[in-house]
Amino acid sequence: MPVQPSRNQSSSAAGTPVRGQRADARHNHAQLLQAAREAYALNGTDVPSSTIARRAGVGAATLYRHFPTRGSLIAAAFSEQLTDCVAALDEALRDDDPWRGLCSALAKVCRMQAEDRGFSAAFLGESPDDPDLHRARARAEAGLAQLVQRAKNTGQLRKDFDPSDVTLLLLANSGVVRQSPETSLAASRRLLAYFLQSCRATDGAPFLPPPAPLRLDDLYGPSHRTD
Amino acid sequence: MPVQPSRNQSSSAAGTPVRGQRADARHNHAQLLQAAREAYALNGTDVPSSTIARRAGVGAATLYRHFPTRGSLIAAAFSEQLTDCVAALDEALRDDDPWRGLCSALAKVCRMQAEDRGFSAAFLGESPDDPDLHRARARAEAGLAQLVQRAKNTGQLRKDFDPSDVTLLLLANSGVVRQSPETSLAASRRLLAYFLQSCRATDGAPFLPPPAPLRLDDLYGPSHRTD
DNA sequence: CCACAAATGGAAGAGGTTGTCCGTTTAGCG
DNA sequence: CGCTAAACGGACAACCTCTTCCATTTGTGG
Incomplete structure (x- = not known):
């Protein structure tokens, strides 16, 4: 159970309590x-x-x-959720049934987004300063790719599914969840259901348009302002 | 063809050019x-x-x-797109094939969101002041309900589809589209494909979780700040 | 209990955005 | 051409948020 509070202090990110302070x-x-x-x-x-x-x-x-800085507070506030996220992924990878693992991992992250309106912003938003966040995202990316490949191998996940489709879902969910907190959970659940249903491997299903190169750790990478 | 530029001046919203000015x-x-x-x-x-x-x-x-005000400029800037939106809906309603009409209407709006990063904000965002916008949204809501019902009647659209699912799609798409402009079109297309595939009536499909009461004209209605 | 450094809080600086004021310019008409 | 009111532009006030400074308070080891 890697989800426990983890009092251990890494000294990398700002804001972690240092022993010996008052x-x-x-x-x-x-x-x-x-x-x-x-x-x-x-x-x-x-x-x-x-x-x-x-x-x-x-x-x-x-x-x-x-x-x-403002950013370091945000990073610190969400470091626990980030850990939970990675833990959910690990757990999904340990599941005997890759499809079930994928579903539960996606459900977990979607629910986290729905229940915490800041989560999406912290996880998908711009925070070019926090190394922990980057590492976590990269790690999630890798685990996800593995999970996706395994679900394809068992024939449960459609062959033209792309790991970036997970990012697609997360972005979509962040848009859904931005609305009133009362409805976001239900809306998020329904969106996920729609999505998963299409992800299942089906014989007669039409091909999807090509995936966009959405990489978790690339979002908001280069800026495009033109003032 | 109700899509023409419509030079006619309503005096309701601020910012419409008045005849007789220099x-x-x-x-x-x-x-x-x-x-x-x-x-x-x-x-x-x-x-x-x-x-x-x-x-x-x-x-x-x-x-x-x-x-x-800042808001009146935004409203004026997007009034044309709003007209286009309603026009797309009218056109969809005139299509002999309700499913095809629904698809093309959704594709059109999603594309508009993808190509104009301000569109989502203007259309789904908070603008409690502009009566035109409210009317257009209400009108869109009604037309949509009609379109959805017709597609259900022909058996092309799944029976548990809810008009609010269109709002769900729009919100999801707004989340997807918020990212880099280069990828947003492709990402949006793929999201829509995923969504439409699940919307098609299929015999063996599992039931969806209940829809959230997302009404276009209600988004951001009551504020939930608690400072 | 005391001294001292750690820690604190409120005020103030820096930067940015919305909206307004007023002296100046310019279009349009006779 | 010249007058007048409409229209303009830049400076400015009001506000908000992030961040820093410094005089004061407070925890803690001796």
Whole structure:
């Protein structure tokens, strides 16, 4: 069960509590993370940092001492979800039935997106600064490719399915989920059902148009602004 | 053919050129609209108004004289696309084959979303102020319901398809299309293909989870901020 | 209990966007 | 051509968000 809280501190990303700091600092650190997670889940990641500081009961400076930039707070707030994501993938890879593994992994990620409005932004959005996130995405990409290949080999997944189709689903789901929190779970479930049904290998099914080169870790790579 | 440019001036929305104004004013009005459309198509509607004024070759005050608020410029910029949208629906309703009509209507709207990054924001986003937009959405909703019912009657569309599934597709597509413009068209096409394939009536197909009550004109209705 | 460094909070700076004011320019008409 | 009102443009005020600074408070080891 690799899903446990994992108190172990990597020193790579900013914002991880360092042993030897004062008790109030540790407490505020935790308060900030919790406030950030709650706020992001409800309203998405475009909540102003000042709001988070206020709801954590600390001043702005405290927030910025613990998380030097806005991005580092976001990254820290979602690192747990990221772990869960990778764990779901690992679990899917261990499933005897590749198709069932794929389905449950996709369902899990879609549900995470639906239940936390910030998740999509943090996972798919632009955050060119966090190395952890990049590594996780690359890792997810690789595991996914493996999972997809296995499901094809068993003949359960259509042959022209492309790993990028998972990214396609995640992006689509992020669009669906952006709406009112009350409906997002139901809508997300229905979208996934539609998607999975088409993914199943069927004899008479028409060919799909070619996949777009959507790689998880490439999204928002080069900027295209032309001001 | 109700698709013609329609020079007729409704006086409801702000920004419609009024006869009797000076030639330079009319010219600037047109320049602003064009600049806005280009900028929005490329980068989405979150382009600063000052950028649009600059690219139209006018000062900020001129922009605000023609379009009193940021929202009115957005509404004016997309009113043509909105007309196209409704026209596509009308055309689909006139098609002898309801399924073909539905497919082409969905393809058209998805393509519009893919080719214009601002379209989704303008059409699905929050704009509680523009009555034209509300009317168009309501109208689209009604036509869609009709189209869906007809396709079900001919047995081409699965019985548990819900009109809200069209909204689901549009939202999903908006998520897909938000990415790099180079890939959005291909990605959008593929998403639509996946979706349509599942929508076709098939005997052995499993039931879908219940639809979420997504109504086009309800999106972003009540706000859920809790600051 | 005390001293000192760690930690804090509020204020203020920097940057960006929306919308307004006012002196100046220019189209259109006689 | 010249007058007048419509139209314009750039500067400016108001606001918001991110981030930093510094005087003050507070936890903690001795």
